[in-house]
Amino acid sequence: MPINNYGIWVAKPVKATAERAAQDAHSPHIHLFYDDGTGGNYDNSKRASINVKSISEISTLVFWLVQDFRHPITDKLRELDMGFNQVTSQGGGIALDYIRGNLVDFSKGRILPHDRPASNDDIIDFIMPELSAAINRGATIYLFGEPYSDMEGIHDIHMNQGSQGNFSRYNGVWQDGGIVIYFPDENRFSAIFLAFASQAVHTDEQTGNALSGSQNFAQLLGYSDDQSDVTISDELPVAIIAALVNPKGSEGDSNYKGKPELVYLLNRTDRGISLEGWSLINKNEDTHILSGDIWLAPGEICSITMSEVPLSNKGGLISLLDKDGNKVDGVTYTKKQAREDGKLILFR
DSSP: OOOSSOEEEEEEEEEEEEOOTTTOSSSOEEEEEEEOSSOOTTTSSEEEEEEOSOSSSSOOEEEEEESSOOOTHHHHHTTOOSEEEEOOSSTTTTOOOTTTSOOSOGGGOEEEOSOOSSTTSSHHHHHHHHHHHHHHTTOEEEEEEEEOTTSSEEEOOSOOSSOOGGGGGGOOSSOOOEEEEEETTTTEEEEEEEEETTSBSSBOTTTOOBOTTOOBHHHHTTOOTTSSSOOOOOOOSEEEEEEEOSOSSOTTSTTOOSOOOEEEEEEOSSSOEEOTTOEEEOTTOOEEEOOTTOEEOTTOEEEEEOSSSOOOTTOEEEEEEOTTSOEEEEEEEOTTTTOSTTOOEEOO
16 A cells, blocks of 8 residues: 655754665665654754665665756745645646656766765765755755654655565655755755666556556666666657646636747757657646647657646646656746746747
């Protein structure tokens, strides 16, 4: 079954430690200690346990370190109170979903081993400096995951879908973990997202289980445990390159004659592609099925009218799925980007 009591812990980070291979070579963690104003069992603080190695056959994790994180959820994070905030696992809110929430470009993920002797050659070397900066600069941290039963900490701070074997019982949609950090001195958000390299990159819309034939992250990024790093491939045949989310004029007026909300798609391949059965999805998971007669020639751009699936002017996301339900592309935009009437938002 999906994880229990999913939510976000809002706090001030106070200390971080990392378990190297000498301390735990089997299932090591980074431990982040945080203060939410209510004390705790760890020197008057609570503890987040962050996986840095898997006990699966593929032992590595993939991570994304986004040092300028811009996404519609950041406005909602600012409104949360300190402490644990339970979150409903559904789209359109503040829950994380690596696949449906368009948080990161999967192809830009990096897979590194848990612990190596040199600098900048393992996952700890990249995550610990960002956590240390958060501690030293008085940042606010938002920890997404599942609290421990005693409410003295939080874990599952990673993608929680697409797992295989025994871990598949924890799969679900809109329940992924992660770390978002707000640096008040720069008015800037950063984010750390983590997934196990064995997890699938395409999952079922209801269960979060891996879709049949889906690649896992190790396959997507061309990685195996005996490699020192990752070769990133670019497999984006059709891209969302722009959208008109706030047309000029009053769209609700029956006499409105202006442009409708539009999404622009580009065929990036050297072959023609039929979009029959493909779909575009907004932040509330409303689905627009593309017409069967849409054919994109190589390099061609087409505009899709989103008349029955509105695009929010308060920030949102747009996802493109193929006929089998596999995610092809996804983008996000903020309230600020959508503010100006008639302005095209460019994503690429």
